[in-house]
Amino acid sequence: MIDEFLARPLTARVATDGPTVRPTWYLWEDGAFWILSGPWSRLPSLVLSRPRIALSVDVCELDTGVVVQVLASGDASVRPFDVPRGRRKLVRYLGDDEQRWDPRFREYLHGDVGAVWVHLRPSRLVAKDLSYEVPEKP
Numbered sequence: 001m002i003d004e005f006l007a008r009p010l011t012a013r014v015a016t017d018g019p020t021v022r023p024t025w026y027l028w029e030d031g032a033f034w035i036l037s038g039p040w041s042r043l044p045s046l047v048l049s050r051p052r053i054a055l056s057v058d059v060c061e062l063d064t065g066v067v068v069q070v071l072a073s074g075d076a077s078v079r080p081f082d083v084p085r086g087r088r089k090l091v092r093y094l095g096d097d098e099q100r101w102d103p104r105f106r107e108y109l110h111g112d113v114g115a116v117w118v119h120l121r122p123s124r125l126v127a128k129d130l131s132y133e134v135p136e137k138p
Contacts, residue, residue, distance in 0.1 A: 020046060026057075027089035032121040033072065036081070036089060039114045044078045047118055051075040055120060065134040074123035081108075081115040 022043065027034040033055060037043045047053065053076045058069035086109050094101050098109075108115050 025089065025093050026055075027085065027092065029085070029088070032119055034085060034089065035118040035120075036086060036108060036115060037078075037118050038081075038108075038116055043118055044116055047076045047078055051077065053118075053120060055122075063134065065132045067130040067132065069128050069130065071126045071128075072120065072122035072124065074120055076118050076120040079117040079119045081117055083109050085117070086115065 020042070022041075024035050035043070052073070054071070054073040056069060056071055058067075060067050090101070090105055090108070094105060098106055107113055
């Protein structure tokens with residue numbers, strides 16, 4: 001299973017000076033990344049102790065040749081959670097119908113789970129389009 005999985009054309013994320021790397025959903029709003037987190041994750045305490053972080057968002061679509069990456073870095077902060085922004089972020093990934101969401105996601109908005117935002121207004125933000133032309137199949 002591992003060999004089959006690693007043989008797929010996936011994107012790796014590599015971090016140094018920590019090390020810790022994690023996938024995350026995010027909201028890009030007001031020139032900043034907003035990442036929902038809380039006591040279930042080490043991310044807020046890591047940011048509080050060492051605020052410098054790097055973030056990568058990328059796609060690699062072999063059937064279309066679209067390869068795009070955005071790299072961001074800077075000093076992050078931990079901010080109080082607000083429900084309206086939380087709803088905008090979760091709707092983006094899960095759709096409008098909260099009743100169809102997994103209960104833990106609804107709990108972020110309606111419960112007292114200690115949610116916070118990890119906020120990154122990048123001091124460095126680079127976008128690269130590495131797309132290529134895909135030949136038509138004969």
